[in-house]
Amino acid sequence: MPYFDAASTAPLHPLARQALLSALDEGWADPARLYRDGRRARMLLDAARETVAAELGARTDEVVFTTSGTQANQLAVLGALAGNHRNGRHLVHSAVEHSSVLHAAERHQADGGTAAAVPVDRQGRVRTGAFAEELRPGTALAALQSANHEVGTVQPVAEVAELCAERGVPLLVDAAQSLGPLGAPRGWSLLTASAHKWGGPAGVGVLAVRKGVRYRSPLPADDREAGRVPGHVNVPAVIAAAVALRAVRQEAAALNPVQHARIARLREALPGLVPDLAVLGPAEDRLPHLLTFSCLYVDGEALLGELDRAGFAVTSGSSCTSSTLTPSHVLAAMGVLTEGNIRVSLPADCADADLDRFLEVLPRAVAAVRSTLDAPSATPSTDELTLDTLGRRCPIPVIELAKHLGDVPVGGLIRVLSDDEAAGLDIPAWCEMRDQEYVGSEPAEGVGAVAYLIRRLS
Amino acid sequence: MPYFDAASTAPLHPLARQALLSALDEGWADPARLYRDGRRARMLLDAARETVAAELGARTDEVVFTTSGTQANQLAVLGALAGNHRNGRHLVHSAVEHSSVLHAAERHQADGGTAAAVPVDRQGRVRTGAFAEELRPGTALAALQSANHEVGTVQPVAEVAELCAERGVPLLVDAAQSLGPLGAPRGWSLLTASAHKWGGPAGVGVLAVRKGVRYRSPLPADDREAGRVPGHVNVPAVIAAAVALRAVRQEAAALNPVQHARIARLREALPGLVPDLAVLGPAEDRLPHLLTFSCLYVDGEALLGELDRAGFAVTSGSSCTSSTLTPSHVLAAMGVLTEGNIRVSLPADCADADLDRFLEVLPRAVAAVRSTLDAPSATPSTDELTLDTLGRRCPIPVIELAKHLGDVPVGGLIRVLSDDEAAGLDIPAWCEMRDQEYVGSEPAEGVGAVAYLIRRLS
Structure with missing residues (x-):
């Protein structure tokens, strides 16, 4: 089966598979223990940390292993906000961050903090000027992904890092999608990543926090991973993750x-x-x-x-x-x-x-x-037309609009009634693709119903 | 090397190792995806959940997989307290719970809740009567391990479960140490366990919450594992964990x-x-x-x-x-x-x-x-003696005491000055083992210094 979903989970790198198998024999013991097998697990864990730190351009004591990229993002957002709370409780992030960042932002807001989502352009790239505007006094953390996970847009991390540095705001860079192909960007205060995105095994994420960046764990105390990630460390998986990262960076x-x-x-x-x-x-x-x-x-x-x-x-x-x-x-x-x-x-x-x-x-x-779906072809006209697509879901509203565009003359108006949230995005997008005029929307009768107005231009 | 530390991490069960290897091939895809490999990972995950649920005597929708036993305990304690907060903010737990439960209790107290540690007897067994006394109105959760991880004492879970049920208090049972050899106890409202303790791989814990028990996740939102455990599920490890559990329960x-x-x-x-x-x-x-x-x-x-x-x-x-x-x-x-x-x-x-x-x-x-360490043998006597062991650590204070016991006559008194916390436990324990009278302790000069008084009886 041709697998075209590497951005969800990359196939395990062959070297990572080998490393995992031998680490099940060599690195299986508890790295906190003082006997030989424990010390060996600790040495392998330390070596894996050195490998990952080198790829990030970080010190080994800046890097801890989490259990997923999602956990890394949640800890990074909440830990940096908690550590830096004396500077304020405002979080700035792009509107296109991974859901784990957005969910951590929601939790922060539920706990009384504030958050602003910086808009992106039609290519999915964050607007640097808009980012700068949101970095107001009281901003405790900014978050910008290195590259977008859905459309692949590389974000202007260097410019945003400079803005943040000028204002003394720590910057979290979620590098989950780019660390394998592009390596670590510069300018981060906190950096997160996920091993199964770069060809490592599931169950390993990375959280790096620069020395001097204030961080306070949002979780109960635990003495593993510098007090930042509670629970027994999955040493074999971490070793395999480090091997995979080094390999994909070389390739x-x-x-x-x-x-x-x-x-x-x-x-x-x-x-x-x-x-x-x-x-x-x-x-x-x-x-x-x-x-x-x-x-x-x-x-x-x-x-x-x-x-x-x-x-x-x-x-x-x-x-x-x-x-x-x-x-x-x-x-x-x-x-x-x-x-x-x-x-x-x-x-x-x-x-x-x-x-x-x-x-x-x-x-x-x-x-x-x-x-x-009985998608549209062409037919003749009347002057102004209302299409009732209430109760019907994407892509029916757009199909109905396209099917009946020819029913009004050039200059004529179509009103599409819809209660599907996606229509608010897809009808304007259709107009742009089709060079028709999207006039706007207005509330219509019915729960959540909206009338979208489209003028036929051609 | 003879490995006598199975309670820290059990060697990977041979069947779990096999299952892990084949799951790396069969269950590697994202179980949330709609294509064939994703659906197969989902089916394998569902099957693993059925296996574990059957071993726990639980419904499949009561069981989620965490990334460690520690995470399971932290989520269980904080999630049950949050879900049940309308009944109060008091937590009752035994004094000998795993550190992850104690650390979650500390976090709960730092957030304004209360917690009581129920004492145990000299065998490490919780005193049921004392547990009953602590279950006062306003108790939102009780926690009792199935068996102690350091001394192996099986706890009276059935009796405590009955006490809790009478008072409508949910009971968390940390079954990490006993699930493999003894199976799941009855009477739990929440149950936790850790796969690498029963011969599964690292990176997998279990959190079971009975239907009807109030639970609210203390973590940011996420749609995986019933909204209880954020992050990509490590399907191959979960499969191996389930295979190991079934095997060890049969054995x-x-x-x-x-x-x-x-x-x-x-x-x-x-x-x-x-x-x-x-x-x-x-x-x-x-x-x-x-x-x-x-x-x-x-x-x-x-x-x-x-x-x-x-x-x-x-x-x-x-x-x-x-x-x-x-x-x-x-x-x-x-x-x-x-x-x-x-x-x-x-x-x-x-x-x-x-x-x-x-x-x-x-x-x-x-x-x-x-x-x-120049441990004690025998020597003659004076009447009352002070031994200054300030600045010296365990086991030196006890060694000094034992070495100089013969320096006073029967009925004579020895004062041991120590600033090592362990002396407060070890000196009374030595007196009990040696049939000498432990008279008590009093503050002494110096930071953290205590004078321990011992009367020679024989």
Whole structure:
């Protein structure tokens, strides 16, 4: 099965697998113990910490191992805010951070703190000026990911780090998606990462806190991992994670151009192969192995299903694929089309033949979903039209709009009534893709109902 | 190297090792994903949960996987207190709970809650009557381990569960040490355990919460593990943990009598082989594989070192082996001798030859340590004597006392000046072992200095 979801979890690096197996024999004992097997586990743990610290450009006593990237982000946000509370209780973060950062921010707000989400442009890149504005007195922590996990946009960490340094605000950089291919950025006060994203095993995250950055653990006391991560350390997994990181960092110089070329090929080919497909995220300053696109008039879950049946493992930020039926907060913050959304993230050993077949399969899969949804073609006109799509979910409102655009003359107005949150993103995005005028929205009758106004321009 | 520290971390069960290796191939994908590999990981995770739930006598939706037993205990304590806060903010726990429970209790107190530690008897068994007294109105949670991790005492969980049920107080049972050999006790409202204690891999704990027991996560939101444990689930490790648990539970009926016989052999032989050795913990109602003893006039760290050089991996609750230079809180709560303390916990495949050799090596190791410390023999007398051991650590104060007991006549008084916290436990324990009268203690001159008064009776 061609696995195109490396950004969710990368296949275990072959060297990490080897390291894990031998560490189950060599590093299985409790590293806190004073006997030989315990001392050996401690030495292996220390060596793993040195490896990871070297890759981060950190001191070994700045680096601890967590049990996941999510835990690392939660601890980093809450620990830095607690440590720095004398400076205030304001948190600034980009609107497109990983959900673990956003959830920690929600917890901080529930506990009486404040948080501001800095908007991003249509490429998903944080607006540096807007970030600067939010760094007001009382800001105890700023958080900016190194690169976005859904669309691959590399963030301006160096510029934001400079802004933060000028104002004495510590900066947390979530490097989960970029540490393997791009290495650690400069300028962080706290840095987090996740081993299974770089080819290490599950169960290992990294939290680095620069000496001098105030940090107070939000968890009960424990004497392991410098008092920052409670619980028995999973030494074999940590060893394997360190081996994987060193390996992928060494391989990155040769691999990145190959991955960029693979993604560029998809990026160029897809719009010509699939009508009404929008590639999301920038062409430059991006992760080498990741591409995201959305398809008009397509149900994301149905498209995932078609691709799965064809043997492709990908993921989606469409609302219909989330447990909460809301679209990805990243796509929402970018203001781009969320329906029929697909993220492709290639493993290092991606075969060209799999890319060929993906380009062959995707158009058929999209067409199959569109045919079941009765997606639009062309028909004649009346003057002003209201389309009632209340109670119907993404992508039906946009399909109805597109289907009936030709029912009004150029200059005519269509009102789409919808109570689906995704429509507020997808209808403006459709207008932009189709060069139609999105006039705006107004409340309509019914719980959560909104009328979206569209003027036909062509 | 004979590994006699299974209670710290048990060797990985051979079936768990096999399961881990195949799960790295079969269960590596993100179980939240909708494609085939993700669905397979989800199915394997579900199956592991069913296995563990069946062993606990729980429903599958009552069981989540944590990243360690420590995390499970922290979440159980803080989550149950938060969920049940309308009933009050009082926590009752035994004085000999695992440090993760005590540290969570400290955090609860720092946040304005109250906690009471119920005393134990000299065998380390909680006093049920005292537990009942502490269950006052406003008690939101009670916590009692199934069996003690340092001395092996099985606790009266059924009786305490009944007391709690009568008063409507949820009971957390930390079953980390007993789940493998003894299975899950009855009567729990919340139950925790740790896979690497039962022969599973590191990185997996268990938190079970009975339906109807109020629980509110103390951590930021996350949609994995029923919202109770944030972060990517380590599916391969969870699978291996479940396989190990099923295996050890099946093997327990045959293994437990063998382990009890091994421990009984040590228990009977040791006092005859090593002078001034006290076996701690009860002879009955105990874990089958664990024995703890203390040796007078011995430095615990030096004894660990002697045994390590002879090839034995054991651990100690003596103050000199802890980072804080305080003796084990368990031994302190029992009021027993903490110096020269050794815990032996046998793995399933313990060889008889290794036990033979341990019985041969230990007397020599103890004698070697005693000789370096100039431990006491006999000498004549004066009337009342003050021994200044200020600035000297365990076991020196007791060695000095024993060495100079003969310097006063029967009925004479010795004052030992000490600023070592362990002396407060070890001097009374020595008096009990030696049938001398411990008169009491009083403040002495100097920071933290105490005068301990001992009357010679024989």
